[in-house]
Amino acid sequence: MVYTEKEILGDALSTQKATTELFNKASNECVHEDVRETILDILEEEHEIQQDVFCMMHAQGMYPTPDADEKKVQQLKQQYQNCVK
Numbered sequence: 130m131v132y133t134e135k136e137i138l139g140d141a142l143s144t145q146k147a148t149t150e151l152f153n154k155a156s157n158e159c160v161h162e163d164v165r166e167t168i169l170d171i172l173e174e175e176h177e178i179q180q181d182v183f184c185m186m187h188a189q190g191m192y193p194t195p196d197a198d199e200k201k202v203q204q205l206k207q208q209y210q211n212c213v214k
Contacts, residue, residue, distance in 0.1 A: 135191045138182055142192075145179035 152172040159165035186192035
């Protein structure tokens with residue numbers, strides 16, 4: 130069986146999403162600060178890999194994303210700004 134580039138990249142993206150979830154959970158539950166900092170460094174690298182895979186898929190039309198409605202964007206900004214205050 131031969132996998133398409135889209136299937137391979139989709140699998141890589143799913144793997145990166147799962148990996149970042151696990152490293153995030155590990156950093157939240159870590160007691161030792163040095164270990165936590167190491168995990169956070171790895172987490173940042175994993176997010177960069179995830180972004181690279183996503184951008185590659187998006188650029189090749191394998192992961193299309195619709196444009197956001199400006200009115201909805203402004204509503205959400207207002208909603209979350211109110212949460213921070």
